[in-house]
Amino acid sequence: MTDEPLFSLEMGENRKSSNDNDDDDNRFIDNDTGADPSQSNEMETVQITERTVNPRGEKTSPHDFQLLKVLGKGGYGKVFQVKKLFGTHQGEIFAMKVLKKAT
Template sequence: MAGVFDIDLDQPEDNVSDDECEEVQINDIMDQCSGFEFNMDDCEKIEISEDNVNQGTENIRPECFELLRVLGKGGYGKVFQVRKVVGAASGKIFAMKVLKKVT
């Protein structure tokens, strides 16, 4: 079972601003994607509507996902790359946004 309950959203205590951190992450992603060609003709195109979004009654919880890596950080939370490990669409990769909740 994936362990995603203890996700630390606190920013590390260093002198890197969110903008600098985001710029470094974008550059890293661009370096990883160099030489990658994306052809939209090979993509499945789906019209988004109420009929094909959030279908079914499957309950999605944090334990349904395996944390892979942090995609981005901001002032309000983080975005993680996760893999679904329970239920339908098992094995698919998703982005999970985790927001800080003010109490």
């Protein structure tokens, strides 16, 4: 296995300077919906139900994945690179965050 990145990141000319005073950073956000009111006509609303979240009814568990390597560690847990072994998206690579149980 090579140490090639999973994807490339471009962090050069297009990055904002921390000194930029962009009006986008200070836009009003509607407290009721968390949405920008100026974009309300472009927003799609989806009812959150078991059917919309899991449309095929497939239940995925940690046992459906093969751990490949640790991508990162933090105060709340670890992030692993995993490969899906069964079901939809079989063979695809994902990142799985595993949180530490509160004691």
